[in-house]
Amino acid sequence: MGMWSIQHSLLRIHHSVQKVANMCDVHTWKCQRVGKWLKRAGFPQYVQSFTQEHRIDGMALLSLTEMDLRSPPLELKVLGDIKRLMLAIRKLQRENQYHLAITQRLENGTRLRHREFMQGNGSDFAESDGFTHSDDSSSENRVYIPTFKPEIWKTVISFLYVFLVFLVTAFVMVIVHDRVPDREKFPPLPDLFLDSVPRIPWAFVMCEITGLVLCAIWCIVLLLHKHRFILMRRMFALTGTVFMLRCLTMLMTSLSVPGDHLECSGKLYGDFWTRLHRAFVIWSGLGMTLTGVHTCGDYMFSGHTVVLTLLNHFITEYTPRNMYTLHISSWVMNLFGIFFILAAHEHYSIDVFIAFYISSRLFLYYHTLANNRVLKHGDKDRTRAWFPLFSFFESEVDGIVPNEYEWPFPIPSIFMENEENDM
Template identity: 55%
Template sequence: MSETPVMEWTVKDTEVWLRKEGFDDTVIQILCHQNQLNGKCLLVLNEHDFATEPLNKLTLKDRKCLYISCKSLQRDNQNVLLDLGLLEMPSVGLYAPQPHFSKNECSEYSESERVSPPVSEDGRIHRLPAEKTKAFLSFCYVVVVTWITAFVMVIVHDRVPDMKKYPPLPDIFLDNVPHIPWAFDMCEVTGTFLFTIWLIVLLFHKHRFILMRRFFALSGTVFLLRCVTMLITSLSVPGAHLQCTPRNYTTQSSSVFGDLATKLSQAYVIWRGAGMSIQGVRTCGDYMFSGHTVALTMLNFFITEYTPRHIYYLHTLSWMMNMFGIFFILAAHEHYSIDVFVAFYISSRLFLYYHTLSNNQALMQRDSTRTKVWFPLFSYFESSVDGIVPNEYETPSEIVCNLLGFFKSKLNILKDLHICLTAKSSEPSTSNCVVDSVRDNKIKQS
């Protein structure tokens, strides 16, 4: 019987399976002899069946044990249920909450089964909407956050403690590792290399827009948190080699708007250079926590997450560059060890928490209101994703064809609009023509 598919089990096979699961003759008499239960019936048993005859005639122990056994059997045969379309039917699926019961008459089984069913054995889903609008909004979000970060960096630079009055704090690593002048530049070169790899992954990944919005959302959130931490507490300069003095913003007019304009211009210089020293940006006071460590860690985690597992040498290289980049930051004495540790911990934990929730939407479905309050970006960006994003890639020819199709569709829209606007017709009909042309092109794209 072990080689026979469950869908082909006879009543006798079901009886053998029940005995193997430890059920006595009473259960077998009711299920097999009286109701002719076969393999197909086992795969479609749901909460409602357990609350009605004949299953409600079983003892509580037998019902619970049978429920667990059926649940395990159905999970082992999800591909069969998917082919039959049963996972999309909440009235039949074992794992979906049943609307048959009212709030006060809920099934004893449905409360513990409020999980979203995966559509394949590995939890991946076959269709993922690109949702380019969400990717654009996430990009706008990270742009705004980087502007805020640049402006806060200008403020904290002017609040840096006096180096003569406040010497560097004791640090186990910095006190025992000599200063390496070129190390910070090497850290930024390492980050640039990781960023190049990430751009290549985005270019060829089939679900690039989902990856982009996740990267922008997570990076923006971490850097926004960094604005708070480096603003509320000013640490002393970690290295005596750093020349950190507050900038003088006094002007002839000495107006508030004049100082603000000067600070905004300084913030633009930082924003334009991405806060990198190899771009000529030098700031002080932005120590808790390390922005360079955040960038390195985020790039490393996204590269390893969205590249195939068998490319182990790429994952090893990414982790090595992440660790060496952190070492270079400390060797350059540009940050305290606690700055780097906190940055790595926050970035990695936020990445893992975000992806754990997005890969297992059932963890948030039972308390969706609280999730929307505490994770508004996640609730919005991941509302249409219910599973693991597969690492599927496009060939260069497919990318070119997609680009040509995109530009062709846009060109057709422009041509249709031009025809509609130049046609000798009344204004209402022209408006309808424009709407129809846009709608037709959207239908063709879908």
């Protein structure tokens, strides 16, 4: 009985994922699937005409216009049905702009220009090495179609990169601890927020709980996203780069602690092996107070803010645009997490502001380059010199990664048959 319940739950999850995935995979629908969609949309009277008489599949459905519905051979007679059906089709078109763009370009048989790019989940196209040819083999009818190779080996390298950066960060935090200014000589610096808001002892724990919730959401997105390896690679690359920058800023300048509640005494880890052991403790606990890690001296800039901000941006970027509740919740958790950091008096306000600004700007700058082939390939030598990691990780990624989803685990055929019957 218990095994059946687990399989039934997995089937329901798979069915839910398929519903989300189908929003972005209309181009793969067969005529039978179009008929089922017409019935659910409230137009069963047109199923035979669409699917049997005119063999309209997913691609054909996405390319329909109101004129197609009005004129022969479809020639719908009821004005209200025409308007309502067109609204439903336009909704599908908005959710499938990426594949619709390719279909339209292939039908037109024209070369895509550098500056053409779709909104939402569309893509930016430009001339490149690979082309798909239409029936006419002339150069003017070549159309570039972007590809998204998983390149798992690059994802492994990006993981090793962020793994190494976290080790270096933990060791730098130990070094910085030994350089913490004496509070007797260097009291906390004046801060507009910290001087105005009393300290809330439990706020920092709430910040970390908020971060764990965002992390759980992001893991679910990664699990279900069709291009999960590209997403992981970008997450590791951006996180490692921001934390490497954080290491440099911590080494350059040591600030006095922001509150008297932080019991910091310098020169506790003078021996190299003692430092190494302490760095391992910080690294293994991910620098979180929830895991028993307590540090001081790493106040340039806030690592917790970096993690919260990057998780928020990745969640909102790689989930469907119509998931407004999820996106608003993600931003609220990001901002509340930042507030909790300040309310706990664990960082100066400038630390949090700089961390948020650097993380968000680097995320947007990285994705602007990645999504726009003109910017990425316009000056390859300069891009390789200034952004070697970007050039390496994104060399085989063309345009905006479409938000397509799939259930990653195999489902027994008997359950798949039941699902098809339910549809």
